[in-house]
Amino acid sequence: xxxxxxIVVSDSAKSVAVLVSGTGTLLRSILDNQKDRYRVDIVVAxxxxxxxxxxxxxxxxxxxxPMETNRNAWNDKLAAAVAAVNPDIVVSAGFMRILGPGFLxxxxxxxxxxxxxxxxxxxxxxxxxxALDYGVKVTGCTVHYVDAGMDTGKIIAQRPVAVEAGDTxxxxxxxxxxxxxxxxxxxxxxxxxxxxxVLFP
Ligand code: GAR
Numbered sequence: 569x570x571x572x573x574x575i576v577v578s579d580s581a582k583s584v585a586v587l588v589s590g591t592g593t594l595l596r597s598i599l600d601n602q603k604d605r606y607r608v609d610i611v612v613a614x615x616x617x618x619x620x621x622x623x624x625x626x627x628x629x630x631x632x633x634p635m636e637t638n639r640n641a642w643n644d645k646l647a648a649a650v651a652a653v654n655p656d657i658v659v660s661a662g663f664m665r666i667l668g669p670g671f672l673x674x675x676x677x678x679x680x681x682x683x684x685x686x687x688x689x690x691x692x693x694x695x696x697x698x699a700l701d702y703g704v705k706v707t708g709c710t711v712h713y714v715d716a717g718m719d720t721g722k723i724i725a726q727r728p729v730a731v732e733a734g735d736t737x738x739x740x741x742x743x744x745x746x747x748x749x750x751x752x753x754x755x756x757x758x759x760x761x762x763x764x765x766v767l768f769p
Contacts (some may be wrong), residue, residue, distance in 0.1 A: 572628055575608070576696060580604065581603075581604055582605065582607070582761055583654065583755070584609065584633055584655055584659060585608075585650045585658045586598060586610075586612070586656070587607060587650075587658065587757065588611060588612075588620065588647075589662055589663050590662050591618050592623075594682055595622055595623065595662070596634045597609060597660050597749035599622070599623070599658065599754060603665070606657070606757065606759070607632070609629065610645065611629070611630050612630070612633060613633075613743065614632070614634060614647050614664075614743045620704055629653065633645050633646045633649050633710055635665065639668055640670055645671040647669075647671045647673075647675065648671055650671075655678070656678060657680065658678060659682070659752065660680065660682065661752065662680065667716075668716065669713055672716060676715065677764065679714040680724060680755070680766065681713075681719070681721070682709065682710075682752055683712065684745070684748065685707055685708065685710065685711050686706075686710060686726055688720075689711060690707070697743040702733065706729070707728075707729055707731055708726060708744065709727055709744050710725070711724045711755055725755060725768065755768055
């Protein structure tokens with residue numbers, strides 16, 4: 569028999585928009601752990617991906633804004649899609665695009681990004697591979713504010729993950745993601761919003 573999971577969310581919950589590009593297991597954790605402190609109002613992707621399907625299955629509003637040659641036009645469209653729900657917080661959770669001026673003008677200070685390394689080490693799209701190639705013994709995950717750089721925004725929280733002998737990229741990334749899934753939910757629960765900016769204790 570199918571099990572239906574009811575998620576009860578109060579009106580005072582912070583409104584969250586989630587940006588995804590791929591599998592969306594961080595998104596799954598964010599969706600599964602909505603309580604009275606936050607509510608996901610929209611999931612936006614740059615391509616059709618499992619994350620968008622997860623959101624649809626959960627009955628969440630979705631939008632897909634495919635990348636364009638004109639990045640400014642794309643940023644404006646992405647911002648418009650997110651602005652449709654006027655979120656308190658935007659979470660980039662496995663969103664593999666750099667957010668530019670048209671987006672940040674509206675959402676800087678309330679946009680945060682999950683990244684699978686201890687920044688400033690290993691920024692970019694291949695953080696886990698780069699950490700393994702470098703031979704570090706400890707890596708981890710970071711949540712930071714998004715600014716115009718690549719993974720350069722102010723750090724909000726970090727957690728370490730040990731690299732084990734013989735780790736493959738997939739094994740290490742999965743252990744990091746396990747920590748990331750808990751970390752992002754905890755941060756969203758504890759976040760406060762003041763004057764259009766999101767703050768963390
Ligand atoms: C996460 O590890 C996240 O930190 C990373 O993508 C993964 C998304 O996993 N983001 C980046 O690398 C951004 N530079 P998921 O699709 O299973 O949620």
